[in-house]
Amino acid sequence: MLYNTDAVVVKTVRYGEHSAIVTLLTPSGLVSAMAKGALKPQSRLAAGTRLCAQGTYFLYQGHGMGDIRQVQLTASRRRLHEDIEAAAYAAYFCDLALVSTPERPHAPKAMFTQFSAVLDALELRDETPPDLLARVYEAKICSWLGASPNWERCIRCMGPLVPPAAYHMTEGGLVCGPCRRDVDRSAEFVVPERTGRLLTAFTEVDVRRLGRIQVSPPTRRSLDAILSHQLREFAGLHGKAKDVLDQIIRSLRLD
16 A cells, blocks of 8 residues: 655664664654665665655655655755754654654644644744743643643642642642642752743644743753753653763763
8 A cells, every 4th residue: 555644753773784674653643664775875765764864755665664765855954954053952842743643643743733833843943942842841741641630720629820839749749838838849840930830831732833931040950950850750751862862961061
């Protein structure tokens, strides 16, 4: 069966001397396919099998894994390969997409459209800093995987987040000041007042309409810590890509 689909490359693995197994994120989920001869210098499939490439992919599906027959590229995203920081974030985003998206045809279309928009914003880098772009994408993944509470309500009493609110690592949400008297203080950290509103906004905003975001350093640190913990402990995503990203960013800051 021949079919075509819009897709973004989220993983490429060498297969033999000249071929590759490519994992594509499509509007309905992940699909893996063989790209025969794609690693040859003059292959017409070469550009379409690079990480973050996007286009229309023409596939033949027989028994087992399908074959990529043709690619009409719409975005090569060269900057995501040429800039070290952008490449590190792009690799992290691809890893998140890979471990969080169900196989085709079981994913909601938003997992494709928002991922594509995140890569576009990362490549342009005109308004949204890459670390905040990462927080936006992480917040959305938490929501898609059912690991996102009501960020503007206390997870214990469901009332307003009367300050000083804190993120509770065991409860998996924000706890208001009065309720903090009844929880284990060793498993919490106090968060800036805007944290809940920002987490809600990040979850709901369409990345294609994302504008300039100004967030203080303490709030950035809180958002990073909260979403990293939510993804690991409540969404079940235990990949090492975030650790690798953090190491690269730290090394770049030292240079």
